[in-house]
Amino acid sequence: DTAVSQTPKYLVTQMGNDKSIKCEQNLGHDTMYWYKQDSKKFLKIMFSYNNKELIINETVPNRFSPKSPDKAHLNLHINSLELGDSAVYFCASSQAGTNYEQYFGPGTRLTVT
């Protein structure tokens, strides 16, 4: 069984569109994250979220909004897509008390044209 899954794997869209990426984890973890990996492979956290608290990275534009319908799901909605949003987006999860060890999904490659 896949531990952390993301859909879609690839997403090609035009500037100005709104899109969503879905993430699900079946590990029973209490915290989920969204990361952005740029073309130079630098991995940067965007959000972390658990049942009680959403922690927002101040450098993330407010066009990005995480939505968590339940503990096992954390979706990422992006409004008014820009060229600079092109990257690979990774969802991850961790469990409190485990030194924040991350379990990553396979990634979603977003290309904005």
Added chain:
Amino acid sequence: TQLLEQSPQFLSIQEGENLTVYCNSSSVFSSLQWYRQEPGEGPVLLVTVVTGGEVKKLKRLTFQFGDARKDSSLHITAAQPGDTGLYLCAGANNAGNMLTFGGGTRLMVKP
């Protein structure tokens, strides 16, 4: 902002050689993790070190956490083509539930 600097950024070696990757910061971390990422996939956790001076071994890979918990190293003995990938270190801060990742080391092991 806590920063982690990895070196070297790129490393291309022959099968059988040894190598060391470094991860340095001016900040103290409560723990430090190493991940390996292969093309088209997400990073996979290799190890977590928590105590200053701690050394952990995973087959041919040896991980060390600096005494002051500000730096770490990954040493690979007798590298194999299967070791090829992007190696990422990540530090956990004391305040929140976030990791700060280093810039990564791209390793290529040629047969």
